[in-house]
Amino acid sequence: MLSRVVSTPFRRMTRPAGILQSYSKTQFRFFAGTSKLRAIKPYLLADIGEGITECQIVSWAVKKGDLVQQFDPICEVQSDKASVEITSRFDGEIKSLHYREGEMAKVGSPLLDIDVAGDGELDNTPPVPTPSNQNHDNDIDCTRPDPQREGQGLADKNSAQQTDSISTGSRQNRPRANYASVLTTPAVRRLLREYGLSISDVQGSGKDGRVLKHDITRHVVELQTGRPQRNKEISTTSRSAPEADRRLKLSPIPSHMFKSMTASLSVPHFLYSHTVDMTALADVIKRYKEDKTLASRLTDETGTAVKLTFLPIILKALSQALNKYPVVNSLLDVSESSDGLPALLIKKSHNFGLAVDTPNGLLVPVLHGIQNHSVLTIASEASRLAYLARAGKLSPGEMKGASFTVSNIGSIGGNVVAPVILSPMTAIVGIGKVEDVPAFEVDENGIEQVVKKKKALLSWSADHRVLDGATIARCAQEVAMWLEKPELLGLALK
The missing domain is CATH 2.40.50.100 (RNA polymerase II/Efflux pump adaptor protein, barrel-sandwich hybrid domain)
Incomplete structure (x- = not known):
């Protein structure tokens, strides 16, 4: 009589052939053994x-x-x-x-x-199950593509008929595509494998040339008939139907901005704007660019000639003003204290957060210790941090410790802005575009005349719970004084 030996941890036993089927789906245990030392x-x-x-x-x-x-x-x-x-x-x-x-x-x-x-x-992990039972x-x-997410429709219906129509030789000799390096969906990759096609041979109709499922179907029909097929789905959709709405989940950077801006709703913003004459400062920058000898001598720590713009000089002028009004360079500590009132932490170091527009969203790298830097080292560091921010390579340490924020909206072309305070900081300033404007000026003979001036609008926001309008206005005028008389700013540098 036909029999089958079934292994158990302790004995051997035989089963009649008539009951083999009932055991065919049973998960048997094997001989026990000592756990393997793995790492x-x-x-x-x-x-x-x-x-x-x-x-x-x-x-x-x-x-x-x-x-x-x-x-x-x-x-x-x-x-x-x-x-x-x-x-x-x-x-x-x-x-x-x-x-x-x-x-x-x-x-x-x-x-x-x-x-x-x-x-x-x-x-002590248990034995690995067979692939057929693995989950x-x-x-x-x-x-590799996720088989649970792959579309089944077109491949399951037509794979048998259309696969026979494609020559066996072309399937065997055609190079296999590097699916991991090409941006496609799992369903598209499955169809490519079904038909033995290379993705480089298929002309995509999706965004940025991405290959879609109907592109593969069209390509297969062209191979069978030898005639190019018009993409009816694309032409009909573009002619009659609007594009579908997209639901976009926020990535980490916009999510962080959502949380920060939501927290800022509890801050009562005090707004203040003033115009600064940048004519003298523009002349300094122009002479720096025209003097090749001077530009070659003024280098950063790596020996690279520094590109001078308005921003690093404005940052240095802000630092000089904060020496006189240190309360603006502060953080609000709302943690519970013995008397139940918040505290204002006035920061000794001028650590300016510089808002940078990047492909992934707004980032705010921090320039530490502005009061100890020259204009040239500020320019070099600001350029380095902006480059890292746009490349997505900022380290966590380069994003922490800001005590004051600067938003250079003028680099995009704006003038007036109402900047939003990033808690726990108490103030922020937005720098508008430096542009030519007409202005009245009295010459040495006392005759009034119209002249061309370069001016920029600075927009301030302050936490009105701890900073009053008079303090912000005086600090702003101090900044304007340093910018309108850049020769004095040079005398004040340490």
Whole structure:
């Protein structure tokens, strides 16, 4: 009689053939054994900055099965303040990735699992199930499409008929596309594999030339018939139907701005604007640019000639004014005190947050210790921070510690602005565009005449709970004095 041997931890037993079918779907246990010494460690997302609780996975530098060494890059994450590259602390093999690109990772949660060779830690994980029974949500291969998200319609209906129509030789000889490096959807990648096509052979009709599913269908029909097919779906849609609305989830930087601006609603803003004559300052900058010898001598710490603009001189003039009105360079501490009242923390160091417009949103890197810098070093540091902000490479330390904020709206072309205070700071100034305006001037003979002047509008906002209008007005006039007489600003430098 036909029989089958079934293994159990302690005995061998036989089963008649008639009942084999009832056991075919049973999950049997195998011989027990001592747990294998392995060293699979969860690699945790460390705290990358003050107040940061989660980050978005921008890109992975590794995939499952890769061997990494200490300090090799693992991934790049984007917080609400900066972009940070995460590197490996171990030598070993990547066993699994816990997040896909674009997903949010909590600080302190595992980013991936890494098999650290020779560590000798005890791993009591159960035997790995077979692929047919596996449902491991955290084990993600980020270089392959997610089969659960792939579209089934067109491929399931027509794959048998259309695959036979395409020559077998073209499928075998055609180079396979690098799907991980091309921006497509999982459904598109599946269709490419179904038909044995390379994505470089298909002309995309989506945004920025992205290949869509109907592009592949059209390409297959062209191969079968030898005649180009008009994309009826695209032409009909563009002629008769408007574009569909998009629901856009805020990324970390706009989300942080949402929280900051929501908090600013509790601050009573006091607004003050005044016009500053920048004619003398413009003449100084013009002479600096025209004097090639002077420009070559004035360099930054790296020996590079400094490009001089209005901004670094305005920042230095602000610092000089804050020496006289230090209460403007302050932070409001609303934490509970013994008397239940908030406190005003007047900062000794002039740390100016410089608002920078970037492709990812508004960022505010910080120029520390303006009072100890020259105009040229301020220009060099401001240029460096602006470049890092637009490239998304600011470190967390370059985003912290601001005591006063400057918004250079004039670089875009604006004049009047009502800047919003970033708590816990108590003041901010917006710099308008420097432009030519007509003005009246009395010459040496006492004759009034119209002359061309360069002027800019400075717009101030202050927390009216702790700063009064008179203090802001006097501080603003002090700034104007230094800007209108730049030769005095040079005498005051340390």
